[in-house]
Amino acid sequence: MLSSVQEMRTLTELDHTRISKLLPREQAGSAIAAVLDAADLVPAREVPADVVTMYSQVLLADLATGTQRKITLCYPRDAEPATGFVSVLSPVGASLLGLPVGALAGWTTPDGQQASGRVLDILFQPEASGDYTL
Known part of the structure; x- marks a missing residue:
């Protein structure tokens, strides 16, 4: 199984906060909590443009099938998985947060299977576009 926190993560201080x-207390041991605990924090103006941040649009390749899909990492209130808006609190979202282009993400699907994907590209990152508060 690929761990969602094996790869070095970089988060903006604002995203982290x-x-x-x-996170409710009962999610203290969750994948996203582990990402938050282990991440390297940087000011939003200093995050590299090739790192997945909140509201980044990511091109992800499924390692099993090679299928590529666009995912926008969002907060739970904006999540619409059918249209590619994936919550950061979901297994896929937590696995992507803070990863650089080229990194592998791994997660457990709702049916208990292991899945993984490679971050092929970041099509949009708010900070790279000058939006440091999105």
């Missing part, structure tokens, strides 16, 4: 406030 906002996501931390979303």
Whole structure:
């Protein structure tokens, strides 16, 4: 199984603070909590353009099938998985947060299977576009 926190993660301080406030106490041992605990924090203006941040649009390749899909990492209130808006609190979302282009993400599907994908590209990152508060 690919761990969602094996790869070095870089998070903006703002993303870290906002996501931390979303977590109820019972999610203390969750995948997203582990990402938050282990991440390297940087000011939003200093995050590299090739790192997945909140509201980044990512091109992800499924390692099993080679299928590529666009995913926008969002907060739970904006999640619409059918249209590619994936919550950061979901297994897929937690696995992507803070990863650089080229990294592998791994997660457990709702039916208990292991899945993985490679971050092929970041099609949009708010910070790279000058939006440091999105």
